[in-house]
Amino acid sequence: MILNPSQKRGLVGAAILAAVLIAIGLIVTYFGSRYQLRLVYSAFVNLLVVLAMQVFMGNARLTNLSHSAFMGIGAYVAAICVTPVTVKAISLPDAPWGLNTFSLDPVSSAVLAIVITAVLALIIGLFVVRLTGSGVTIFSLAVLVIVHSVFLYRTDIFKGNQAFFGIPQVFSLTSIVVLSVIVVFLVRLFRESRWGIQLRACADDEVGAAAMGVNIRRLRLIAWVLSAVLLAVAGIAYAFFLGTISARPFYFNHVFLTLAMLILGGMRTVTGAVLGTLLISFGLECVRWLETGPVLLGVDLPEVLGLSGIALGVVIVLTMALRPGGIMGDYEIEDFLLKGQE
Amino acid sequence: MEYVAQQVMNALAFGAEYALIALGLAIVFSIMGLVNFAHGEVIAVGGYTMVAFAALALSNPFIVIGGAIAAAVLMSLTLERVAFRPVRYADPTTGLLTAFGVSIILQNVFLLVVSPRPVAVTSLYFLDWPVRLMGVQVSSLQVFEAVTTVLVIIGLMLFLKRTTLGLAMRAASLDFEMVRMVGVRSNRVFAMAFMVSGLLAGLACIFIMARRGSVDPHLGFNPVLKAFVACVVGGFGSLPGAVLGGFLLGAIEVAMLVLLPQEYGGMKDAFVFGIIALVLVWRPDGILSPRTEKGDKI
Amino acid sequence: MELSTQPGAFPAPGPEPMLKVENLIVSHGPIEAVHGISFAVDQGRCVSLLGPNGAGKTSTISALMGVARSSGQIAFDGADISDLPVESRVQAGMSVAPEGRRIFSNLSVEENLVLGGATRPDRDGKDADISRWLETFPILGERRDQLAGTLSGGEQQMLAISRALMTRPKILLLDEPSLGLAPKIVTQIFQMIEQLKADGMTILLVEQNATQALRLSDYAYLLNNGRIVAEGTKETLGQSSALMAELTGIA
Numbered sequence: 001m002i003l004n005p006s007q008k009r010g011l012v013g014a015a016i017l018a019a020v021l022i023a024i025g026l027i028v029t030y031f032g033s034r035y036q037l038r039l040v041y042s043a044f045v046n047l048l049v050v051l052a053m054q055v056f057m058g059n060a061r062l063t064n065l066s067h068s069a070f071m072g073i074g075a076y077v078a079a080i081c082v083t084p085v086t087v088k089a090i091s092l093p094d095a096p097w098g099l100n101t102f103s104l105d106p107v108s109s110a111v112l113a114i115v116i117t118a119v120l121a122l123i124i125g126l127f128v129v130r131l132t133g134s135g136v137t138i139f140s141l142a143v144l145v146i147v148h149s150v151f152l153y154r155t156d157i158f159k160g161n162q163a164f165f166g167i168p169q170v171f172s173l174t175s176i177v178v179l180s181v182i183v184v185f186l187v188r189l190f191r192e193s194r195w196g197i198q199l200r201a202c203a204d205d206e207v208g209a210a211a212m213g214v215n216i217r218r219l220r221l222i223a224w225v226l227s228a229v230l231l232a233v234a235g236i237a238y239a240f241f242l243g244t245i246s247a248r249p250f251y252f253n254h255v256f257l258t259l260a261m262l263i264l265g266g267m268r269t270v271t272g273a274v275l276g277t278l279l280i281s282f283g284l285e286c287v288r289w290l291e292t293g294p295v296l297l298g299v300d301l302p303e304v305l306g307l308s309g310i311a312l313g314v315v316i317v318l319t320m321a322l323r324p325g326g327i328m329g330d331y332e333i334e335d336f337l338l339k340g341q342e
Numbered sequence: 343m344e345y346v347a348q349q350v351m352n353a354l355a356f357g358a359e360y361a362l363i364a365l366g367l368a369i370v371f372s373i374m375g376l377v378n379f380a381h382g383e384v385i386a387v388g389g390y391t392m393v394a395f396a397a398l399a400l401s402n403p404f405i406v407i408g409g410a411i412a413a414a415v416l417m418s419l420t421l422e423r424v425a426f427r428p429v430r431y432a433d434p435t436t437g438l439l440t441a442f443g444v445s446i447i448l449q450n451v452f453l454l455v456v457s458p459r460p461v462a463v464t465s466l467y468f469l470d471w472p473v474r475l476m477g478v479q480v481s482s483l484q485v486f487e488a489v490t491t492v493l494v495i496i497g498l499m500l501f502l503k504r505t506t507l508g509l510a511m512r513a514a515s516l517d518f519e520m521v522r523m524v525g526v527r528s529n530r531v532f533a534m535a536f537m538v539s540g541l542l543a544g545l546a547c548i549f550i551m552a553r554r555g556s557v558d559p560h561l562g563f564n565p566v567l568k569a570f571v572a573c574v575v576g577g578f579g580s581l582p583g584a585v586l587g588g589f590l591l592g593a594i595e596v597a598m599l600v601l602l603p604q605e606y607g608g609m610k611d612a613f614v615f616g617i618i619a620l621v622l623v624w625r626p627d628g629i630l631s632p633r634t635e636k637g638d639k640i
Numbered sequence: 641m642e643l644s645t646q647p648g649a650f651p652a653p654g655p656e657p658m659l660k661v662e663n664l665i666v667s668h669g670p671i672e673a674v675h676g677i678s679f680a681v682d683q684g685r686c687v688s689l690l691g692p693n694g695a696g697k698t699s700t701i702s703a704l705m706g707v708a709r710s711s712g713q714i715a716f717d718g719a720d721i722s723d724l725p726v727e728s729r730v731q732a733g734m735s736v737a738p739e740g741r742r743i744f745s746n747l748s749v750e751e752n753l754v755l756g757g758a759t760r761p762d763r764d765g766k767d768a769d770i771s772r773w774l775e776t777f778p779i780l781g782e783r784r785d786q787l788a789g790t791l792s793g794g795e796q797q798m799l800a801i802s803r804a805l806m807t808r809p810k811i812l813l814l815d816e817p818s819l820g821l822a823p824k825i826v827t828q829i830f831q832m833i834e835q836l837k838a839d840g841m842t843i844l845l846v847e848q849n850a851t852q853a854l855r856l857s858d859y860a861y862l863l864n865n866g867r868i869v870a871e872g873t874k875e876t877l878g879q880s881s882a883l884m885a886e887l888t889g890i891a
Contacts (some may be wrong), residue, residue: 035392050613051476061435062435062436063435063439081448082415127622127623130623131622131623132626132628133434134371134377134434134438134574134578135574135578135622135626135627137438138570138571138574138622139619139622139623141570141571142566142571142615142618142619142622143619144613145567145611145612145615146611146615146616148611148618149608149610149612150612150617151423151609152608153606153608153609173441214461245637256446259439259442260443263439291518306450306451306453306454306458307450307454308450309446309447309449309450310447310450310451310454311445312443312446313442313443313444313445313446313447313448314438314443314447315443315444316440316442316443317425317443317447318445319430320429320432320436320437320439320440320443321425321428321429321440322428324432324433324436360725409662423851426790460845506754506755509744509747509751509754509755509758510755510758512744513744513746513747513755514747514777515746516744516746517742517744517746519707519741520738520744521704521744521755522725522726522727522730523707523730523736523738523804524730524735524755524756524758524759524804524806525727525730525758525759526755526758526759527727528727579810621723635697
């Protein structure tokens with residue numbers, strides 16, 4: 001395969017980002033506490049989610065709010081498949097369709113989870129791509145609410161807000177760093193691919209792109225399904241590390257959190273997605289620490305619940321008011337390093 | 343027969359509430375393309391104002407109701423000044439995300455300043471008593487709701503038809519720049535839109551509070567979520583569409599409650615949103631959408 | 641038809657023109673459409689900006705109204721209005737019938753006129769003006785309650801000009817009033833403009849239809865690629881310039 005210049009630049013950019021991620025992974029592996037390792041792991045899960053969001057929102061420039069739902073679908077399907085029969089006999093005694101009578105190895109479970117998420121995304125996507133602007137936003141909102149209702153209501157399969165436990169913890173920090181590096185390359189190459197470029201052209205001038213013979217709906221569907229597949233991967237990584245999942249993390253709070261990450265860094269670029277995730281993950285931990293009312297420089301700070309939420313909201317509002325394109329705008333990381341090498 | 347009549351009344355009352363909120367959203371959307379997710383927090387502000395009045399031992403119903411509505415209007419105007427002015431002419435996504443941010447901030451401020459738990463407000467219970475209407479037992483609150491909504495719609499129509507600012511708001515939904523070019527100050531149009539929106543939120547707040555009897559940081563979130571859906575179904579930016587969507591949603595919701603078997607009760611929202619999503623696929627721009635054209639204006 | 645041109649008063653503008661534009665630069669995003677033009681309109685005169693498509697005529701009008709990003713000085717009625725927002729310029733006495741007419745299509749004909757007079761505090765005078773325009777254009781009178789979007793192009797242009805006049809402006813900016821209209825309607829529109837001029841209205845007319853525009857203009861500027869390439873009265877411009885012929889099609 002011959003790469004064009006922008007794809008080559010994309011590889012360079014992705015390699016730089018990958019190096020940063022690997023460095024973080026190494027530092028935490030060797031110097032981090034067990035608690036810090038968990039935090040960094042969840043930051044990497046969110047990174048996968050934000051990268052997946054970038055595929056659709058950054059290229060098609062449409063706001064999707066259902067991403068956490070697809071992550072949840074991936075996580076639950078994998079969890080149901082991989083959990084041993086003995087555990088399911090206790091946790092899901094009333095499961096229909098013999099769901100508690102089989103169990104698969106982690107790889108098959110992950111593949112099945114990805115396939116099922118992709119098929120669902122394809123079906124939903126066929127509707128999504130018919131819509132525009134606010135229509136997509138509201139439709140995706142409906143998807144989020146529907147999926148969450150199903151998680152909550154079918155307690156016999158998903159256990160609702162109770163913990164779905166007993167998932168084999170087969171993932172480590174190393175696995176998710178490797179996964180993130182692969183996804184960074186994938187997402188960046190998609191951005192620079194013919195599909196990615198055409199999608200962005202459509203977002204800038206839909207009528208013009210249509211006149212050039214670009215099939216907008218097909219392109220959006222591709223991005224939508226790819227995004228959902230990556231979200232399923234994030235969900236699986238989440239379930240395979242924690243060993244326990246519930247419906248709550250796949251709803252509005254998570255939607256807002258990841259949205260803030262994408263917005264802050266800048267949804268138009270992969271670098272923006274990575275940067276936003278890292279900044280907010282780190283910043284939020286600092287705020288959470290303040291929230292508990294620590295002793296700082298001899299001053300005993302009061303406990304302030306809700307501070308992290310306020311901080312998150314302020315980040316979104318300020319970003320939108322001051323830099324609607326996010327910190328990175330239209331710049332990728334290599335644009336700073338390879339100046340003048342067009 | 344009585345059961346059917348009661349359910350119809352239920353549907354009307356639900357629909358009226360959604361229509362009030364949806365109108366508040368649509369009026370802002372129509373002039374600035376802003377999907378105002380923070381509308382729910384404007385409603386919640388009204389609820390917390392009632393808590394404050396109760397704490398001050400003010401229980402005169404007129405003061406409580408007037409105060410809550412005034413607080414909602416004030417909040418709405420403040421949001422326009424502080425949060426939405428910088429993104430006034432930005433693309434819809436920027437506005438939507440800003441509104442999301444504002445919504446998160448306010449919810450957490452309520453949580454931080456007041457409490458994450460529901461706070462009881464009993465000052466509006468007097469609005470609710472059983473009445474017999476044409477031989478059918480209904481709640482007075484439902485009657486108030488339906489009547490208020492009808493009055494609001496009439497009032498809004500008169501405002502939009504008879505006043506210059508009302509005409510400007512209608513015109514602004516298609517060509518804001520031209521409205522400015524006949525000399526109408528854009529700040530006045532925006533402020534009026536948010537004022538009307540806040541007023542509608544305040545009214546909705548009264549009814550929500552009278553029914554629930556308590557306020558928590560998420561008071562407005564779910565109703566607004568549904569009102570959005572109503573707006574989209576009716577055709578975003580279309581005021582008649584918002585009303586139609588609101589009543590349609592009320593009807594679907596009551597129908598779901600009545601028709602769904604007991605054990606599927608928890609899935610009500612899933613079915614409601616599912617039906618709405620299908621309506622959207624059938625008519626991507628909503629049932630009564632204002633025709634918008636892509637591409638350049640000639 | 642009599643033309644009320646007053647030979648001898650031009651080309652030198654009066655000591656205090658109604659509108660005086662100096663070194664106006666207009667940009668749309670990164671693209672500069674007008675590269676520093678200067679012109680003036682004296683009170684009671686009709687001045688036109690002529691030129692082909694893309695010459696920068698409409699950009700100039702947008703800049704004058706304050707809806708396009710621009711730099712340079714715009715003095716109107718003795719005051720510098722360069723930094724005023726669009727609403728204040730209308731208050732100061734500028735009014736426009738823009739390119740593409742842009743009537744409020746979801747409002748009735750009468751509502752368009754009412755909104756046109758939004759800045760007027762005098763209710764009675766406003767009502768009188770509405771009646772006046774509905775009588776001047778009987779077709780608009782007949783359709784006063786009809787949605788403006790259902791009018792024909794010519795009717796919409798009449799409505800756009802009437803709406804602009806509802807503010808009782810000191811200067812009227814007309815942007816391509818003849819665009820896309822049948823020849824018979826064009827004649828009607830220009831008769832209306834001529835009548836306005838006879839009534840003493842100061843007019844800045846932007847046109848591609850140079851023949852018609854020159855006929856009633858006291859002075860004209862010829863624009864091409866964002867610069868003024870020629871200027872003069874009807875006679876001087878019309879006779880001499882080969883450029884004129886090339887750019888406007890007048891032999």
